[in-house]
Amino acid sequence: MRRAPTLALALFAAPLLLAQAPAPEAPPVYNAADGIIANAPAGHWLDIAPDDLMVMDTTAGQMVIQLAPAFAPAHVAAIKRLVRQGQFDDGRIVRVQDNYVVQWTARPDPAAPKPAPLPPEYERPLAGLSFAPSPYRDTYAEAGFVAGWPVARDAAAGTVWLAHCYATVGVGRDNPPDTGDGTELYTVIGHGPRHLDRNIANVGRVLAGIEPHAALPRGTEELGFYRTEPEKTKITRVRLASQIPGFPKWQMMDTASPSFAAVVNARANRTGFIIRPAGAADLCNLRVPVRQAK
Amino acid sequence: MRRAPTLALALFAAPLLLAQAPAPEAPPVYNAADGIIANAPAGHWLDIAPDDLMVMDTTAGQMVIQLAPAFAPAHVAAIKRLVRQGQFDDGRIVRVQDNYVVQWTARPDPAAPKPAPLPPEYERPLAGLSFAPSPYRDTYAEAGFVAGWPVARDAAAGTVWLAHCYATVGVGRDNPPDTGDGTELYTVIGHGPRHLDRNIANVGRVLAGIEPHAALPRGTEELGFYRTEPEKTKITRVRLASQIPGFPKWQMMDTASPSFAAVVNARANRTGFIIRPAGAADLCNLRVPVRQAK
Numbered sequence: 353m354r355r356a357p358t359l360a361l362a363l364f365a366a367p368l369l370l371a372q373a374p375a376p377e378a379p380p381v382y383n384a385a386d387g388i389i390a391n392a393p394a395g396h397w398l399d400i401a402p403d404d405l406m407v408m409d410t411t412a413g414q415m416v417i418q419l420a421p422a423f424a425p426a427h428v429a430a431i432k433r434l435v436r437q438g439q440f441d442d443g444r445i446v447r448v449q450d451n452y453v454v455q456w457t458a459r460p461d462p463a464a465p466k467p468a469p470l471p472p473e474y475e476r477p478l479a480g481l482s483f484a485p486s487p488y489r490d491t492y493a494e495a496g497f498v499a500g501w502p503v504a505r506d507a508a509a510g511t512v513w514l515a516h517c518y519a520t521v522g523v524g525r526d527n528p529p530d531t532g533d534g535t536e537l538y539t540v541i542g543h544g545p546r547h548l549d550r551n552i553a554n555v556g557r558v559l560a561g562i563e564p565h566a567a568l569p570r571g572t573e574e575l576g577f578y579r580t581e582p583e584k585t586k587i588t589r590v591r592l593a594s595q596i597p598g599f600p601k602w603q604m605m606d607t608a609s610p611s612f613a614a615v616v617n618a619r620a621n622r623t624g625f626i627i628r629p630a631g632a633a634d635l636c637n638l639r640v641p642v643r644q645a646k
Numbered sequence: 647m648r649r650a651p652t653l654a655l656a657l658f659a660a661p662l663l664l665a666q667a668p669a670p671e672a673p674p675v676y677n678a679a680d681g682i683i684a685n686a687p688a689g690h691w692l693d694i695a696p697d698d699l700m701v702m703d704t705t706a707g708q709m710v711i712q713l714a715p716a717f718a719p720a721h722v723a724a725i726k727r728l729v730r731q732g733q734f735d736d737g738r739i740v741r742v743q744d745n746y747v748v749q750w751t752a753r754p755d756p757a758a759p760k761p762a763p764l765p766p767e768y769e770r771p772l773a774g775l776s777f778a779p780s781p782y783r784d785t786y787a788e789a790g791f792v793a794g795w796p797v798a799r800d801a802a803a804g805t806v807w808l809a810h811c812y813a814t815v816g817v818g819r820d821n822p823p824d825t826g827d828g829t830e831l832y833t834v835i836g837h838g839p840r841h842l843d844r845n846i847a848n849v850g851r852v853l854a855g856i857e858p859h860a861a862l863p864r865g866t867e868e869l870g871f872y873r874t875e876p877e878k879t880k881i882t883r884v885r886l887a888s889q890i891p892g893f894p895k896w897q898m899m900d901t902a903s904p905s906f907a908a909v910v911n912a913r914a915n916r917t918g919f920i921i922r923p924a925g926a927a928d929l930c931n932l933r934v935p936v937r938q939a940k
Contacts, residue, residue, distance in 0.1 A: 637837060
């Protein structure tokens, strides 16, 4: 862990005084992946469809969420329908559990017909997808990437699923596996709870704006639910980017590109501050680069 | 992810109406580990020496930190000396980086002699320790436990080290590996940054009170450092528990005990909400139970 800048300077001062003609200290390369990302050619990025971007404004800030229709088509369609109906406007963040999740709900609408439960889209067939394995072993399954997403697969069963990592977005459900309806979503704000993989429909990930929401006070009820209404952060407006004129376009790095292979290698073999590279990195530490399109 | 309680009740209501004499719904067992922990016999717990507990009061709350002298003896001795000198009183939380760390410093003391740099206690010999391997494979090394601590080992080199997981406490340093002096500490508040293993002296873990600190606003400077003084949370007082009359005693589960083996198994093979158990769990998801002694 890097020390605070002022202390670092203090400690660097003595050797500099001894040098005859001290060259300016070059800042150490903390993570070579940054340079690879900055220099990745345009062809190594994939455009994200504005219709797959859910823009959630809360009184804490704005979260930009990328939806993943290839992995949970019925859930994503239901969520988009709720967004277009304005059903998340005046929703609430109802739960913040430390090292786990931030969870929010659409505005309750007693007049609305009970939404149909959705199928348990917890994994999908591998067929039709190009799975690129991670070079490094995974505790839970076989880790890898599909078109910009961190996934795991069961080669024997021929299935693949979005992995639960920091900022992954999933759909809350009750105990029976078919009761999620898309009105209650969460994002991960702790160590990747990979035990939830294949038990919940993951529908996307937060691209930007998770920070102020991960910094919300933790709820004091069981599982981090808030006890009182005033504790709940208000969701002011949720729209798809396709509904917002001029909303920035976003891209994700193509996980099949040479740039991404270089990022993976750089994250496993860090330099600068790191003296002894790990030589490996777990799936949730191999975050796929995303950016606003240039 | 469990839905909010009110919605869960709404969804449970219909089947209950159909039942002739509905039994009260037993709450589903979300995590069988809880019962194992609650029922673990006294002999399966290890006392934590009050001299190894660092009690840090900040304007955000109180963090109880367990120090690990077996893994970084010189660093822990230096930190205890600073605590006894009151050097952390009026210190500051200087950095909060999302999905990474909360970092704090002792009160700068221009009159104090420059603290001697400490040796790079990034790993230690396996000799003299009883390493119990985790049953599950690890991306980075060989995962396991030593006397209540999550560790990884390099069997060929004969070394072992504390792993970087959520709530692990380490010592900030500059780029040369010997510049940490114990005046700057951090704790992990995101996905386990295991690439820091063997690159930093880990000195302990937060047992209690991480929540309000993990919920502090993220710093806006590079690496999450705060830009201005008023943003920094004030550390009001740091003492060892041995200096605080009547401070509660703490225990950690003996990781060599049958209860801990049962906890590990339960976390890898969850029931209740979990339909399809993972059959494995990574080191940072196998948190060692701790408690206030009864």
